[in-house]
Amino acid sequence: MKWIGALLFIGTTTWLGFEWSQNLTKRPKQIRQMKNALQILEAEILYSQLPLQEAFETIAKQIPEPSKTLFKSMSVSMEQRNIEFVTTWEKAVEELINISSLGSNEQEILNQFGRTLGQHDFTQQQKHIQLTISHLERELQDAIDDQNRYSKMAKSLGFLCGLFIVLLLI
Amino acid sequence: MREILRLFPEEIQQAVQVKLLNRWDKLQEIRLRLNQPIELIFDDGIEWLLTSKPTRKDGMYLINQLSEFSLYRLEDELREGYITIEGGHRVGLSGKVNTLNGSVKAIQHISFMNIRIAKEKIGVAKSIIPYLYDNGYLNTLFVGAPQTGKTTLIRDVTRIMSTGWGEVAAQKVGVIDERSEIAASIKGIPQHNLGLRTDVMDACPKAEGMMMMIRSMSPEILVVDEIGNEKDVDALLEAINAGVVVVCTIHGQTLDELKKRPSLQPLLHQSVFQRVILLESNRPGTIHRIYNEKEENIIRQPGVLTR
Numbered sequence: 001m002k003w004i005g006a007l008l009f010i011g012t013t014t015w016l017g018f019e020w021s022q023n024l025t026k027r028p029k030q031i032r033q034m035k036n037a038l039q040i041l042e043a044e045i046l047y048s049q050l051p052l053q054e055a056f057e058t059i060a061k062q063i064p065e066p067s068k069t070l071f072k073s074m075s076v077s078m079e080q081r082n083i084e085f086v087t088t089w090e091k092a093v094e095e096l097i098n099i100s101s102l103g104s105n106e107q108e109i110l111n112q113f114g115r116t117l118g119q120h121d122f123t124q125q126q127k128h129i130q131l132t133i134s135h136l137e138r139e140l141q142d143a144i145d146d147q148n149r150y151s152k153m154a155k156s157l158g159f160l161c162g163l164f165i166v167l168l169l170i
Numbered sequence: 171m172r173e174i175l176r177l178f179p180e181e182i183q184q185a186v187q188v189k190l191l192n193r194w195d196k197l198q199e200i201r202l203r204l205n206q207p208i209e210l211i212f213d214d215g216i217e218w219l220l221t222s223k224p225t226r227k228d229g230m231y232l233i234n235q236l237s238e239f240s241l242y243r244l245e246d247e248l249r250e251g252y253i254t255i256e257g258g259h260r261v262g263l264s265g266k267v268n269t270l271n272g273s274v275k276a277i278q279h280i281s282f283m284n285i286r287i288a289k290e291k292i293g294v295a296k297s298i299i300p301y302l303y304d305n306g307y308l309n310t311l312f313v314g315a316p317q318t319g320k321t322t323l324i325r326d327v328t329r330i331m332s333t334g335w336g337e338v339a340a341q342k343v344g345v346i347d348e349r350s351e352i353a354a355s356i357k358g359i360p361q362h363n364l365g366l367r368t369d370v371m372d373a374c375p376k377a378e379g380m381m382m383m384i385r386s387m388s389p390e391i392l393v394v395d396e397i398g399n400e401k402d403v404d405a406l407l408e409a410i411n412a413g414v415v416v417v418c419t420i421h422g423q424t425l426d427e428l429k430k431r432p433s434l435q436p437l438l439h440q441s442v443f444q445r446v447i448l449l450e451s452n453r454p455g456t457i458h459r460i461y462n463e464k465e466e467n468i469i470r471q472p473g474v475l476t477r
Contacts, residue, residue, distance in 0.1 A: 051238040078239065081176060085239050118239040121276060125242045 010162035017158015021151040026101040028143040033067045042129045053078040066100040089114035173256045185222045200285040248276040258288035258354030258361035295326035312419040314449030320419040332365030343368045344389030346379035377405040394418040
């Protein structure tokens with residue numbers, strides 16, 4: 001009986017460790033996705049001159065989950081016209097953060113970006129998009145560093161922690 | 171009138187609705203000035219919405235609604251100073267202007283707005299259309315001060331000409347809509363009913379537009395709003411020489427006053443216009459005189475014709 005409990009416990013901690021390491025690997029990928037999305041947005045604004053709602057719709061079609069969620073939900077809520085843009089954006093960003101591996105830094109960057117969206121002329125808007133992309137780029141570097149440094153460790157740490165506690169308890 | 175109301179934030183929307191009730195048809199303009207009461211201009215007077223003074227936030231709300239949260243799309247509109255919205259209504263803007271090399275780049279801080287309600291009055295030109303026809307349409311000039319209904323009239327004339335009336339068949343009509351007032355197009359699609367056989371060149375300079383239209387669309391009738399400078403007049407003469415019938419409007423009070431304008435000399439001296447229709451000031455849509463090419467008044471019954 002004791003052994004089964006111990007095995008289960010070690011199993012759980014190992015799983016937690018893997019989850020953590022998964023998160024570390026997914027984060028750079030998702031930041032890259034977000035950068036892609038912003039590049040598409042820039043093109044849609046500058047060359048197609050689409051309104052934001054339609055631009056969001058196009059982006060949602062082109063990028064994978066989870067970043068898709070943000071643009072999808074924005075394009076849906078913007079169909080209804082009398083909304084407060086900034087609050088809607090922030091809500092959608094929060095939703096994205098909850099379901100993705102993105103962290104609070106990314107949330108802050110995206111929120112800041114939302115406040116500039118649609119309030120400027122072409123050149124200004126482009127500058128804001130570029131700025132956001134470069135912010136994300138920095139986060140991406142950090143995320144890659146974190147991944148290299150901790151992802152392998154996270155995997156073994158989960159297992160070892162479990163083992164350690166089990167040994168203590170026996 | 172939803173397309174106008176939904177531009178406003180909730181509170182103002184309600185205030186306007188309460189004040190207006192069912193007088194939309196008499197409303198000409200809604201004027202907003204930041205931190206000032208809202209002004210409503212009716213056909214028969216001015217009223218104020220003293221309770222609601224728009225703040226900067228309300229102004230932002232309006233601009234966001236106008237641009238669909240995408241201000242960058244309004245670059246041209248912010249340079250021209252007006253935005254055409256669904257239904258052909260027109261929102262005029264004023265505020266702090268940004269310049270680039272001495273010419274206007276955009277209006278930046280928009281603090282004054284004037285929502286002009288489009289008056290599409292189908293059928294107003296019915297009673298004058300027989301005067302414009304004598305075995306074929308005649309070159310016609312509408313003369314009137316601002317706010318006398320020239321554009322409304324010319325729009326309906328366009329509609330009737332391109333759908334036909336009585337025995338007269340529909341004609342191909344080309345509209346050069348430099349100020350987007352006749353057709354009030356959004357993305358090239360007219361918001362007003364201009365009839366079946368009408369082609370519109372939207373936001374195009376008149377002189378060039380007339381030539382483009384003649385070359386590309388082979389119109390039988392050209393409709394132009396607000397001719398003024400020499401280039402317009404030259405293009406107009408050229409169009410007439412090309413065998414196209416021209417219908418246009420001009421700002422002015424009387425025929426004598428027009429004759430004094432140097433740029434119009436070639437037009438009036440050659441008696442190009444077989445019909446000149448004079449509109450009365452202060453009473454929108456009222457015909458004062460209709461002259462033929464010999465400057466004889468041919469209207470049978472002066473006064474209200476168009477209501």
